[in-house]
Amino acid sequence: MFRTTFRRELLEAISSSTLISALVVLTILVPLSAYIQARYYQRVFENYAIRQSIHQTENSSQAMVLLRPLPPLLPFFNGAYDSLPDEFRLRSDSATTNPPSGDLTPLDWLFPKIDLSFIIGVLMTLLTILLTHDTVAGDREKGTLKLILAGPIHRRTILAAKLTGVILLITIILILTVLLYTIVVTGFSGGTVELSVANLSVLALLIVVSLLVLIVIAALGVVISASVRSSLVSLAISTSIWIIAVLILPSLGPYIASSFKMVSTFEAAQRDIDLKEKELMQEELSEHRKIAADLKAQQIGVESAWQRFLELRRRWMERRNEEIGRLVKERKKLIRDQQDFARRISLFSPYVAFKVVLGSLCDTGVENYDEFLVAVELYRQQEFLPESFDLLSRQKPWLNAANPDDRLQLRPLQAPSPDLSERQTAAAWPLSILIAEMIILIIVGVLRFERYDVR
C-alpha cells in the first residue's frame, strides 16, 4: 500500500503541467547563470593574479596591500564576497587597515546576481510549494482521499508515502540541477574551478543542505494542506508564508536590526580614529623635537641617536596601536551585535539559514569575512609591523645611500581556511534550526492528518 501510494504520488507530480513548465524554466536558467558566473569567476581569477603582482612591486617598507584570497567555490554562491572590500592597505604609520579601493557594481543593487543559491533557495522552494500544497486537500476535493483511507493502512503511512514521493522527485531535480550547474561552471571557467576532492565534498554537503531546506518547505506545504479544506486556500496560505520567509523577511532583517541597534556611521567612526591619530601624531612629533634638541645639546653621535629615535618610535607605535585598536574593537563589537540581532530575527527563515550555511561552506559568508578581518589584524601585528620596523632599524639614513632593496619580504597572507570539520561547526547553529524545523513540521503534519476530516 505504501508503494502504491508512493508511486501514485510520484506519477501524479511528474505528469503535472507545473513540473514541466518549472523544468523548462530551470533548464534555461541553470546553464545561463552557470555560464555567466563561470566567465565572471575566470575574470576575477585573472584579475587576482594581476593585482597580486602589482601589489608585490608596490610594497615598500612603509606600506603594503593585502589581498583576500579567492574563495574556490565563488561561482556557486556569490554571497557577500562582491559587496565587501577585499583589499587592505597596511601602513607602518597608521593603526587602521582601510580598503584602498572598490569596484563599481551599481547594477547589483537593483538585481542581485543569480547563482545556485538563488535557483535552489527561491525557485526550487517555490516549486516544492506548488508540488506539495494539494497533497491532502487536493485528494479530499477529488474524493480519492476517502478511497485511500478505506484501505487497511495507517494514516501516517499514507502521509509518509506521499511525502517520500514528492521528496524523491525533488531530490532528483536537485541533483540534476547541481550536476548541470557544476558541469557548465567547470566547462566554461577556463580551468579556474577545479573539481578537487575538497570542492567535491563541499558540493556534496551543499546538496545535503539544499535537500534539508527543500524537505522543510515540503513539510510546510503538507502541514498546511492537512490543515485546510480546499487546495486553493492551502496554496494561498503556503505561498504567503513562502513570500514572507524567502523574500521579505531576509531583506528586512538587517535593516530592522540596524534601526534597533544603532551603530555610529562609518565616517563618524573614522573621524574619531583620525582625530585620535592626529592627536597622537602631534604628541609624538613634539617629543621627537624635544629629544632631537636634547641629543644635539648632549653632543651624541648619530648612531646612538638613531637608536634613541628607534626606541621612541617603537614606543609610540605600540601606544598608537593600542589606543586606535581599542576604538576599532569597540565599533566592531557593536557591529557584531547588530549582525547577531539581524540573524536572530531572520534565521528561522529557511532561506537565510541556507545562505548562512552556504556562506560558511563556500567561504563567502559574512562570518568568513569577519574571520578574514581578524586574520588581517593578526598579520599586521605579528608580521607586518615587526618586519617593517626591522627594515627601518637596519637603515642608515644619514649615509645618504639609499638601500637598494628596502622592500618587505613577507610571506603572503594565509587565509583562515578552516577545514571541513571547522566549517561544519560554523554552520551548526543554522543547520540545527533547519533540522528542528523539519522535525517539528513533520510531527505537526502527522498530527494534523490523523484528525483530518475526510468528508
Place this chain on the structure above:
Amino acid sequence: MNNLSESPFLRKQTMGREGGRTWLIAKKEVMANVRNFKTPLALVTMTLLLLISAHVLALDYRNRLNNWSVNQIRQRDPAIGGSVMYELYDGSFSHREGAGRTPPIQPPQPFSAIVKGMDGEMDRIVSVSQRIVFGARQGEPATSALFDPPDTSFVMKLLVSLFALMFSLDTITREKETGTLRAMLAQPIRRWELILYKSLGASISLLAPLAIAFTCEIVYLHLAHGLISNREDISRVLLIFCLASLYGVVFVQIGLFISTITTRTKTAATTALLAWATIVLVLPNAAVLMAKLLTPTPSYNQLNARLYEARKSVIQKESGSPPTTRALPEGPVSRQALPRLFEIERQLTDDYLASKKDQNRQAKIFAALSPAGALTFGLSDISSTGVDAYNSYLELFRSGRDVMLDALKRRFELPPQAGDKLVREAREMVANKHRRAELLGASFRSSLISITSLFIWAVLLGLLACWRFKRYDVR
C-alpha cells in the same frame, strides 16, 4: 432584431442600458472582492509592509545623510604634518609624519528612502586629481549584502503583482465553476466588454488599497521624517504611483489571460504563481545578466593594472632601458613625459567609465522589456536614483578630473607659487562639486522607456485576453 438595432432611438436606449449593465459588472467584481476579504487583506498587507519599509529606509537615509555630514565636517578638520630634523655633529636624519584630508563623498538622495536604487553604490570616498580613485563602499550593514534592499520598489514589485494576480486570475474560471458565466453571456453584451469591465473591477480592487497604503507611507514619511515637502516631490510621488498602478494593471491582464486559458481556478492559481515567479524574479535578473554578458566591462582592478602598465612603459621609454621586471614604476616621471602619461591615463579612465555607462544603459533597455524590470528601473529613474543619475554621477568625476588635469598642465607654464595656487583652487572647486537631484523633467524622460514598455504590455495582454475569451468554451 437587425431592424430594431438599426433604429437610432432604440440603439441609444440599449446602449444606455448596456452601459449600466457593464458598469454593474465592474461594481460587482469590486464588491465581491471586498466581501471575500481579498481587498481588506491587500490593504492591510500593503499598508503594513510599505510602512515598515518606509520606516527602515528613512532611518537608513538619515544614517547616510549623517555619514555625509560628518564627512563634510572632516573636510574642515585640519590636516597635520611635520618633520623633525635630528641634527648631530657627525650626520643628520629626519623624521616626517602627516595625515592629510579625506576626499569627499556625495550626498544621498532624499528619495532613496522610497526607492534606494543605485544610491547605496555612491556612498564612497572618491578622490579626484589626475586620476579618479574610487574608495571602498561604506556604511551598509554587511548582512544586507546577501538580499535586496526592502524599499518601496521591492515591496511593490512583489506585492502589487501578486495581489493583481489574486484579484484577476479567478474572474472567469470562478464564474464558470459557479455556472454564472453562461447566464452572464446570455445577456446582450459583447465578450470583450465583459473582459474590459472585469479588468476594470479587478484594477479598482487593486489600486484602491494600493493608493491608501501608499498615501499612508507618504504621510508617514512627511510627518515623521519631513521628507516629501515640496511640489516637485509630490509630482515624483504621483509618478511613482502611476507607474506602480500601470504595473498592477499589466498583472491584472496577465491574470485575466491565464484565467481565459485555464478551465479551473486551481490550475489558474498554480499557472499564475509560476508565471509570477518567472516574470518577477527570473526575467529581470536574467536580462541584466545578459546585458553584462553582451557588454563586458573591465573591473576597477583591471583599470588599475592598465594604468600601472602605462606608467611603467612611460618610465621605461624615458630611461631608455630595456623592460625588466624589477623596474621601479613609482619613480618620478619627468616634466616632459607627464602630459603624455596624463593623456594615456585619461584615455584609459574614460574608456572604463564609458563602458560602465554603456553597460548600465544596456541593462536598462534589456530589463525594460519585462514588466518587473521596467518597474524597477522606472521607479529608480523617477526617484533620481537610477541609471541616468548614476551615469551623471560618473560624469561629475570625469569633468572634475578634466579640470584638475587642465590645472596640472598649466601649472608648469606658471611660476611655482602661482602654479601651486592654481592647482589648490582647482582641487577646492572639484571637492565642492556635489551631485544634485535630476530635474523632474529629466527623471520623467529617463523613465519614459519603462512607462512605454508597461503600457504596451498592458494593451497587448488585454487584447490577448479578449482574443482568447472570444473562443472560450463556456460549458
